[in-house]
Amino acid sequence: DAKTTQPNSMESNEEEPVHLPCNHSTISGTDYIHWYRQLPSQGPEYVIHGLTSNVNNRMASLAIAEDRKSSTLILHRATLRDAAVYYCILIGQNFVFGPGTRLSVLP
């Protein structure tokens, strides 16, 4: 299974941008990069996904490296409600979540 690597934790100040990195050096050509986040006692929530090009939606932006071996989730202005565990996963034939990055947002 193609795997992803993320930092265990990150910290940000409220209203500042946050860049959450993900490495996926074994990605295959047909794997999509998906990001989810999970608040305590809730199921994961879809954030954004992409294949090759950078993507924007109302929640975040996704920047994908040209070789597709890494990507970055960008939260443009972090709020306290963005504090969560963020998962980067590759969707192809399998659905493998790593332990994710725990984002803390400081007021």
Add this chain to the structure above:
Amino acid sequence: DTGVSQDPRHKITKRGQNVTFRCDPISEHNRLYWYRQTLGQGPEFLTYFQNEAQLEKSRLLSDRFSAERPKGSFSTLEIQRTEQGDSAMYLCASSLSDGPQPQHFGDGTRLSIL
């Protein structure tokens, strides 16, 4: 969109008992997924269905685990002869099947084995 619904939210049972969880997906979604999540870990994929067909079940943790989706709508996950190590959160998700569609998750069933 009423979201993915899971029942029960919490289940406490004694070791050796059988348990069954139910998942109701978003109505127009034809894919349904089951995951297990233990404390501090990401969700671990177990199995998935497209309509009533179970397309992947090799990741089910043992032959004590089984899942069904008999009419292509709701699904059940059964664990027979529960063990202490089965204590976890069991998550269900659903999606459309066209392309790499986002999965919509329920809030899970938390299983505690006494």
